[in-house]
Amino acid sequence: MAARIIDGKAIAAEVRADVAERVRARIEAGESRPHLTAILVGEDPASHTYVRNKRIACDEVGMSSDTRLLPAETSQAELLDIIRELNERPEVSGILVQTPLPPHMDEPAVMTALNPDKDVDGLHPMSLGRLVQGEPVMVPCTPAGVQEMLLRSGYDPAGKRVVIVGRSMLVGKPLALLLGNKARGGNATVTLAHTGTVDLPSVTREAEILVVAAGRPNVVTANMVRPGAVVIDVGTNRIDAPERKSGSRLVGDVDFEGVSQVAAAISPVPGGVGPMTIAMLLANTLKAAGG
């Protein structure tokens, strides 16, 4: 039996529509328009595309945005000065530092310079610490997107066995906290598996909800999934596809063909978690604006 497909694109559109509605209400009430400032250092084409897409998404929900384009040779001290200036500006609701930064910069030090209240990526240590405290302010966008996708597709994690594969700072660890915390969308019993896990299939088969964020294709195959589980695939891996004009295609970390024969529901790649991440960035920017 084929699994239900969890349509991240459609769910992300719902989130964006909610954000747009709340932005409209704010502005009608005479409050300020939420504003995102993106900082982009250097000429990496993929980073330019990401930032452009984020700004288009801001436009679509009625938020304003701008980009500070800095040359690759910008010194870290200059970047920190710009961040400090943006931290102080009341009209800047959220600040996004697009990664990767050039190799001469200390990425954690730059992130830590952000005002945590404007940290719409949710990756400042203060943001992560508040998540441990169970009082999240800014939740990292991808974990927040996974949670929202589960809730909006009717799979509340509360009381469920959740297994997360992958312990990155961007996804696995904050998601484990988020789904385990005593709050709406949480209260699951979460196991965090990783490259040090012995007998991974026996662990993943315990999952009623299985989230895979390992960063490699085919980490999870059908024999590793409990029949009837809900599977969320966070991976985005570009692999060779000679049959395509582009020569490549995107796949997740899960063997979609096989697993969709066993799971009750599965999120595809592309069109799953990816669109949710940008939608949650918009939600965080609105929150940073006080809305």
Added chain:
Amino acid sequence: MAARIIDGKAIAAEVRADVAERVRARIEAGESRPHLTAILVGEDPASHTYVRNKRIACDEVGMSSDTRLLPAETSQAELLDIIRELNERPEVSGILVQTPLPPHMDEPAVMTALNPDKDVDGLHPMSLGRLVQGEPVMVPCTPAGVQEMLLRSGYDPAGKRVVIVGRSMLVGKPLALLLGNKARGGNATVTLAHTGTVDLPSVTREAEILVVAAGRPNVVTANMVRPGAVVIDVGTNRIDAPERKSGSRLVGDVDFEGVSQVAAAISPVPGGVGPMTIAMLLANTLKAAGG
């Protein structure tokens, strides 16, 4: 067969001896003596005892210490001024704010005012966030004590299934991160169980290492433990004991009598995790001094 008893008192003495040796070496090398300043607001007798014991422990490893005794009616603004002053003083290596604070104070706001580099309790959101990032600076004392106790008694968590019962900010959540991180004493596959867990016994029976930090007696009984597991009891509950002169005694969260018939090893209460917590406070104070 009775379980091996993990003697927290003896292991804590080893940790303290290591710290004392490193303090001695620092001072011989002409470096400063680590100094702990405790802040104690109000007259709670238990808090006064805790602070006294921590200062005695400092003495014993050759660290200096002092206590700022403040009346219960101290305003939060006054307390924050004192914290800011101590944050700046180079001779103060570590600052400890003894909890609970009087009810008119916002405890998280007070903790967040500490300089994270002097946060020897490891409970500042920055300290917790750095633990999520996998780059811990100050690890909260009780989780650090549990990890050290496991390592020093020969039960390295690496590759093991660990179940933690209890998701407090003080113990369960930071311990889950610590034991799951890719680092010495980590690399375990950790499941965090709590009051929202369905069928707790089936979850706890998966554990090769079971850590119980639920804050209630008898949360874990023999039928909930996999034969041969290592059990660490973080609880300290005072219960009535009419047969004693004091009328009460301390017990953990684990049914010690029953579980010690099933487990391979178990930490007792008292004499288990408790002494480790103070030992790790000393280790953090030494670290805060740069040693």
